[in-house]
Amino acid sequence: MMIAIMGPTASGKSRLALETASRINGEIVSFDSMQVYRGLEIGTAQPTYEEREQIPHHLVGIYDIHQRLDVYTFTELAEKAVRDILDRGKTPILAGGTGMYLRAFLYGMDDMPGDRKLRAELDEAYDAPEKETALHARMAELDPAALAKWKECRRRLIRALEVKLISGKSILELQQNMPRQLKRDIRAFKLELPPEELNRKIAARTEVMLQQGWIEEARLAITDGLLETPTAHQALGYKIIDRFLKNELTLPELKEKLIIATRQYARRQRTWFRHQHPEALPITSSESPLPIFH
RNA sequence: GGCGUGGUAGCCAAACGGUCAGGCAGCGGUCUGCAAAAUCGCAUAAAUCGGUUCGACUCCGAUCCACGCCU
Numbered sequence: 001m002m003i004a005i006m007g008p009t010a011s012g013k014s015r016l017a018l019e020t021a022s023r024i025n026g027e028i029v030s031f032d033s034m035q036v037y038r039g040l041e042i043g044t045a046q047p048t049y050e051e052r053e054q055i056p057h058h059l060v061g062i063y064d065i066h067q068r069l070d071v072y073t074f075t076e077l078a079e080k081a082v083r084d085i086l087d088r089g090k091t092p093i094l095a096g097g098t099g100m101y102l103r104a105f106l107y108g109m110d111d112m113p114g115d116r117k118l119r120a121e122l123d124e125a126y127d128a129p130e131k132e133t134a135l136h137a138r139m140a141e142l143d144p145a146a147l148a149k150w151k152e153c154r155r156r157l158i159r160a161l162e163v164k165l166i167s168g169k170s171i172l173e174l175q176q177n178m179p180r181q182l183k184r185d186i187r188a189f190k191l192e193l194p195p196e197e198l199n200r201k202i203a204a205r206t207e208v209m210l211q212q213g214w215i216e217e218a219r220l221a222i223t224d225g226l227l228e229t230p231t232a233h234q235a236l237g238y239k240i241i242d243r244f245l246k247n248e249l250t251l252p253e254l255k256e257k258l259i260i261a262t263r264q265y266a267r268r269q270r271t272w273f274r275h276q277h278p279e280a281l282p283i284t285s286s287e288s289p290l291p292i293f294h
Numbered sequence: 295g296g297c298g299u300g301g302u303a304g305c306c307a308a309a310c311g312g313u314c315a316g317g318c319a320g321c322g323g324u325c326u327g328c329a330a331a332a333u334c335g336c337a338u339a340a341a342u343c344g345g346u347u348c349g350a351c352u353c354c355g356a357u358c359c360a361c362g363c364c365u
Contacts, residue, residue: 097330098329100325123328155329265331268329272324
């Protein structure tokens, strides 16, 4: 048996996961695409040192910002972490806001070929607005159906091209059996706070992060090349802070933009959980314990 | 008190006497190897009251409000 706690950013997942873990002798597996990165502790709201002393956390701070991460890789890491925890006779508590990773882990993905080197090359070759025409032309020839479906989305076109080049088949052909059944023995919960409450929490947390030194953290990471990394550059807020550091924004503007970006992220998460995780039981507060009965 | 300028959605901001601004914020959706990403869609307006007109956000008048200048 294992437990999953999902929910939008700042909704209180970590707190709930921690509380649950100590109650049922569990360990936490973070399902968060950005908390894996070292050096982004404050901005990605990683658990504190004390919290990690108290309860083991897995998949937090395990990567250097320059390393590339993707769903498939993450899923493998999570698989291993979960197995270890179970082997130790403890309960894995999956907690996080990266819906796609949770979905992939809980339901599985279709078997599809992948070649990270090839994908990186394709990214390199087409990763610019002007080069999209070339990508479109190539896809029009190789996989017109996929092009029609994702013409506005370069990233998915590149993955489609990758699959086509490796397998000779259209990605659409290979992904016809999107898994709809859970493949895990899981008790899943999703935090759904009233919008005003979540907004309040987001604003408050943003303030705290800034007080904790988020700006300095960002400055260091950016100096280290964060903005050019393959995956970590997407972490919310750092590009905005970069603009502040370049004096393009005032402090109040910075705060406002960070809060807005976080709210928008939370909304996308809400949409995802609403539709992709019917197995999760809605929870309206992070204050009370999860309804788990042994 | 007088003169001037202006009042367009939550905010910013255009054009126009007769289907549409646009941007930001908001809301909804999509999502199978970069997902804290990417992408698609939706709604809300004309300060108030009258007049001119077949038709007014657009023209005219009054009123209110804001800003500026004058007294």
